[in-house]
Amino acid sequence: MVWGVCVSLLWPVISVRPAGAGVPGSAGENAVFVPGEVLIGWRPGAAGLPALASTERLDEDRESRAWQQMAEIVAARTGLAVLDAHPAHGAARLAAPVGQEVAEIRRLAALPWVTYAEPNYLVQVVYPQASDTTLEQAPHARTLAVEGVAGYPNDPFIGDQWNIRRIGAPAAWDVTTGSYSFVVALIDSGIDRSHPEFANRLLPGWDYVNSDNDPTDDFGHGTHVAGILAAGANNGFGVAGLAATVKLLPLKVLDASGSGTYENIATAIERAADSSAQVINLSLGGFSSSSRLQTAVNYALARNVLIVAAVGNCAQGSWQCNYQTNPNYYPAAYGGVLTVAATDHYDNWANYSGYKSYVQLAAPGGVSSDQIWSTTPHGYGFEYGTSMATPLVSAAAALVWTLIPAATYTQVADILKNTADKIGSDPYPTGRNDYFGYGRLNVAKAVRWAYPPSLAPVAGVQSFTLGGPVQQQSVRLKLTNPSDQAVWWQATVTQGGHWLTVIPTSDATNFSTPGTLTLRAGPTALSPGVYTGTVQVQSLYPQVGGFTIPVRLQITNTMRQTFVPFIAKESTRVAWIDPLLDGQPLNLENDSARQLLLPFPFRFYDRTYATIRASDNGLVFFDTPAAGAKYNQNSCLPTATTPNNAIYALWQDWNPNLGGQVYLHQPDPDRYVITWYQMRRFAGDPPHTFQLVMQSDGRLLLQYLTLTSPVPGTVGIEYFDGTVATQVVCNGAGRAIADGDALYLRPVVPW
Incomplete structure (x- = not known):
């Protein structure tokens, strides 16, 4: 009897049932796969197999003569019927006699031109427990739109979205809400294409389950993830996604019951990389390593696509987790993937969240009693898990990348990791630990770091009046920089040096710690009259330009010294x-x-x-x-x-x-x-x-x-x-x- 492997949708999770004999590349004896199917790979162009160029199509052109010839060659060389093939990626799905899959895999793996042979692992979503019945409605939901304030959009459910406040979203939105030209691929159960939260921002996607161009979500998980990532903001209804202006490419790999295959997930990853996606969100994962899946991940990374994946919900172990405690999850476990763990409302580790050496970041995923409110097909609802944490990181990556479009995916990931908050009581001995990675996502800090550094000019003429008892005056000026990347600057008096000085002559400024420059006039023996001076402020590193501060000095014969009380608002x-x-x-x-x-x-x-x-x-x-x-x-x-x-x-x-x-x-x-x-x-x-x-x-x-x-x-x-x-x-x-x-x-x- 063949049993299935699982990819988990977190929560829900994909459970793994006890399996029969071990399978190459599987998770021990509990690997579940599609009966009657095997997957093979080869190096494109190897052993006389023609190498076809990849395209931006989301499906294969199976009517083309080149594709059919490739399928015929693979069938002849393997002795098995070709169910599907991806010539540009050197991969095919073959029919094998039911019950003979393991034997066929071993035979195929021995062929000199085959780089891997493995089962087509099966995924199945399982809800381990019912959602809290007390959370059917958002606890503080408003039914009418409220007037937006700085940093906060007017979406009426914004007060219930504690997850985006915890990571500093309102401060990040003061900098950017993303770009309409930026694309995030959502590989999941599809999306509710009629939901008003995604109006005009959905690209034509693909349904790899039913092989058509209608990725409608008939399960619900994908729509919930999508709302966290990119629901519309400031539209007067519903919720606000973290990256509310980006476009989504929905690629459906899970059916109405939450079932899917590794082959479809791998194909979706490759197709996203071949199209316009810069970030791929994978709020799913499986317990078995797979050459087919890893090859697809490597393909996307080589094309500068950032893959963000959930670490899984099996920290405590259960039958839903293949009877394993804290098992490895794939593709999260693969090198180059930005792997996400989950935290609760108060920055505690969510005790279902996997703790692994490859965890890179944590983000709010909620717990059963305090879940995440987001979009569902035809409405809104609660879910919790690492699935809900992952789209926050994908959205944060989109915001950062919008500010530095020439960056590599590793540079974007590094910014997110380097600006994360070190939460929890567990130490970070090498800058990270297995529970939170490099810390809990702080998108406000991330976008401030990504924002290009500059020196904001000081406006207006700085005026001084000296005479009588007043022989010296000073004014303190703030030198601001919209980025948290420091700008080192130098100030020089270029005119009026015999009566004007600057303190200090050089320093640094960033958004969190603005620089201060003091201009001081006097003492001087100048005769009564009006004098002009100039201060040149120039960036040293990085070289982002500079500006000139005009200074005016008036000398009088007599002057009374007065004091003006300081008055501050409130x-x-x-x-x-x-x-x-x-x-x-x-x-x-x-x-x-x-x-x-x-x-x-x-x-x-x-x-x-x-x-x-x-x-x-x-x-x-x-x-x-x-x-x-x-x-x-x-x-x-x-x-x-x-x-x-x-x-x-x-x-x-x-x-x-x-x-x-x-x-x-x-x-x-x-x-x-x-x-x-x-x-x-x-x-x-x-x-x-x-x-x-x-x-x-x-x-x-x-x-x-x-x-x-x-x-x-x-x-x-x-x-x-x-x-x-x-x-x-x-x-x-x-x-x-x-x-x-x-x-x-x-x-x-x-x-």
């Missing part, structure tokens, strides 16, 4: 509410938190709360703390690291045992105040006093009475899942906060 001066008058001391222990009942319902982002927890470490949060959590190590925002769902008045490892106190105060019905009074981090640390004022209208007022400069911690607010945040400052980087400052924050979702 900032004010402190109106301190003294907690010592009638505030209630909370007497918190070091690294502890206390639950408090709010005097009014408080809306934080899109949820309303009746209680909060105040921590001695300068924050309040709305969720139940994790067991043993101290929250004494601040981090920058946003982050999946708990606590999340928090207001960080000044998050730091404060120790109230060094003389500090946390007070609760309600001066009136509409304000609720928590004050951290004379808090210190260590003995000898200056006291820090600051407070949070929660207002019944939903605004937050943060007030700072005494601080150390720079501010030693994190100030901001963060959404419940750590995918959205407003960060004011983190460990000194960001907006400067000083004694007497106050600022308002309003926690609202950006969609």
